[in-house]
Amino acid sequence: MLRSYLNGQWRTPIDDGRPLLDAATGDEVARISGEGLDYAATLDYARTVGGPALRESGFRGRAGMLKALAKHLTEHLPEFHELSLRTGATPRDGKVDVDGGISVLFVYASKGARELPNGNVLLDGETELVGKQGTFGVQHVHTPIPGVAVQVNAFNFPVWGMLEKLAPALLAGVPSLVKPASQTAYLTELVVQRIIEPGILPDGAVQLACARPDGLLDALTGADLLSVTGSAATASALRTHPTVAGNAVRFTAEADSLNCSILGPDATAGTEEFDLFVKQLVTEMTVKAGQKCTAIRRAFVPAPLLDDVEAAVRERLGGVTVGHPAENVRMGALASLAQRDDVLAQLGKLTSAGRLVHGDPERFDVVGADAERGAFLPPLLVRCDDPDHAEPHEVEAFGPVSTLMPYRDAQQAVAYAARGAGSLVGSVVSADRDFTREVVLGAAPWHGRLLALDHTDAAESTGHGSPLPHTTHGGPGRAGGGEELGGLRGVRHHMQRSAIQGHPDLLATLTEDRS
């Protein structure tokens, strides 16, 4: 039975809960409560105990906590990885989630130590004098919000998803309430145990709710922040909750989007960029069985290269093994049978606008597991020769599914990218920097992140699908209209910006550390 960590103690629910099943075997892993919690008390504890305690330390003190925490969690990698297998994630997938999550802590620890002052005040720009005598000016500052960061996470990254929200909140001096998605909450619960145990963080700095969310949003105020990762429908429902809207609760959403990858016209078969494009597409289709909000859903290729790309992608996909994540396969299971059903339903819509050119969901090999009890699918490549169809730009199959489409020129590529109506990430793979620049700048207002990939940066590139702690993560419109991470930008998301007006001598005292 998964426990919650509230008001400084672990709480075991009294109901029987409902079972959470191993993605690959269907065996029960844990049970999660069907009860609600006294969220008003939990949030109050965060605001009155956790927040003030965190802010006692100042940015640098908190950066030290993050570093200690990251080191401590690193010692527990083996148990995290073992439990991660049960979510359907292969060891490679688990590294993205677990090690990737811990690395966010390390990066924020390092940035906090190197780039932030003592105290709790960040300057925003310089003092600007307004009067001519030099006696009156304005200094914009950021101060930590006096509320709680309520973090509603998605099922696909039970560790990274939590830590990428937690790290900037902690560094800012804002306590968090973590609300994991049920399906994989057992892994989140284990990590939170390891976070709490060593006493590195002050009491109330992190709380965990493994329970129904009823009443949670009603307890939010204008001093709080609600951040959500999930579907567009979930994001919209939370955003319009009467208390969230009525109190103008800070809100950020990161929703799945129809991310694109665009191959340049120079990148014909045999070029390094051609291979990079194909390899990246297959990676994005298969990592986490394609259950990544950043995965490539739409692959745009110059029309004359479409057949070559299709052939190369199919060949590479042919080598992808699917099965129990512990069995040294390339691709594990989806998170649940319900997810698999959902992907197949969406695939049906996509193939109404194109045709399936690789993968047969009815016939594929599963290594070391039962294909019926586990949530398995093969990689599925759709080809759509007429991208004027709506489906490829609007229908997301949240699994190992991508659609290959032709385009004519840079301008059309940008227009197609924009038809995703806002995406988390896009990539341009080309050695022609004029082409890349044109597409990147044209597509930028529709994207939170864009990757320009070619032979000059491929060796060090972190890839299309990986948001770094250094880069903003989020995107406009369909992608939720939010923003997370981005280095210290993510810290400032947890702070209120205020314009302070007064005599420059007073303004100069604002960042003095008097602790």
Next chain:
Amino acid sequence: MLRSYLNGQWRTPIDDGRPLLDAATGDEVARISGEGLDYAATLDYARTVGGPALRESGFRGRAGMLKALAKHLTEHLPEFHELSLRTGATPRDGKVDVDGGISVLFVYASKGARELPNGNVLLDGETELVGKQGTFGVQHVHTPIPGVAVQVNAFNFPVWGMLEKLAPALLAGVPSLVKPASQTAYLTELVVQRIIEPGILPDGAVQLACARPDGLLDALTGADLLSVTGSAATASALRTHPTVAGNAVRFTAEADSLNCSILGPDATAGTEEFDLFVKQLVTEMTVKAGQKCTAIRRAFVPAPLLDDVEAAVRERLGGVTVGHPAENVRMGALASLAQRDDVLAQLGKLTSAGRLVHGDPERFDVVGADAERGAFLPPLLVRCDDPDHAEPHEVEAFGPVSTLMPYRDAQQAVAYAARGAGSLVGSVVSADRDFTREVVLGAAPWHGRLLALDHTDAAESTGHGSPLPHTTHGGPGRAGGGEELGGLRGVRHHMQRSAIQGHPDLLATLTEDRS
């Protein structure tokens, strides 16, 4: 009959509309249509004609447009001021609205010319290398949103309210649709005529809707921005509109709030700060007849000074004349009889927690106008000796009304300030910089702007109630949770931030001006 300016032409409605009355005399000034418009076509025109045309020019070209526009409008000051009187605004009030609005254009013109590059791309921070070989990095950039800025304005500042939203949008390269509040839309319409006439702006850059808003929000996409000034209820209704929420339309609200002013314990009667506090409070109660979202609603005074402050404020209020705005009075009329009724209803709630110590809404002199036909009120001062009551912190009378309250120490002053649950602005009046610093930093997370006032900066201070183009305007929670202005921050609000990853040589080309 007020016209709309849509798709490059002025459109006269065919219905009879409803009358808009002179605030001081009750005479009809204009009529406004009760029909809707084809908003989808209007927004499409902005996105496909106005936006691209604006972005042809780059930041500096657009800064030049703003300057030319500001100069042109300055030539028309007399007619604006004459019409402004009919809104109930005195000539002094009119200067805040009209001249203040034009000065926003001048400031943005100047900032654009001095601080922005050519082209349409703004860097956000520096290029950060991620790999060790120096072949891969990230550069965050801002690019103009490819949509429309839909600007829903309030009745109290028909000129400034429009121009403070328009200036940053135009400089960013984003076309606007202006939706004025009905009551004072005639003044907005006149100014928009003068904006359009000289042909300084490209077609589609500014459109005006003097009509019912039905269908407007339904036509918004994730590429657009909706900014609203008005009541918290209006803001919440717009924020939760299914299309706005579902498409994650960028949203910013600026709502009336319970702004506070805090007198320092050092500022006893006879000190310069005591006088500054009293004078500023009276100014904020009477300018625009207190119809300012930034006006001081809660005045906090050290308990031992409460009687002295009350006496001084009452004395000063005693000299305030009320009447027809053309009659050289200190205070004009509220915008409408409905507003007056609303203020009186709110006053009733406030006096349940305190007592009226100055002004009698049933008995006061009105100079040069009929007290019944015009929307007049005298300045009304409430004293509440127990600030633990909820009303002074929650009930806003949007007129010449403030509540005087005692506090004990800096910590309690901060706590009381926070009970406004988020405000646009607060001020601290004290020569004790330690006290000021403590209150400013404590209150900052609850405020969008804070003014520190004392004898050293008073001569150049721009005052509690005036958001400068240089300072952010907006506030958390009750104040709407939004942000406008703040110099170039306001321009970036109209742009999408994207993390661009790639080889540093490519990243360096992003801001090259190739126009």
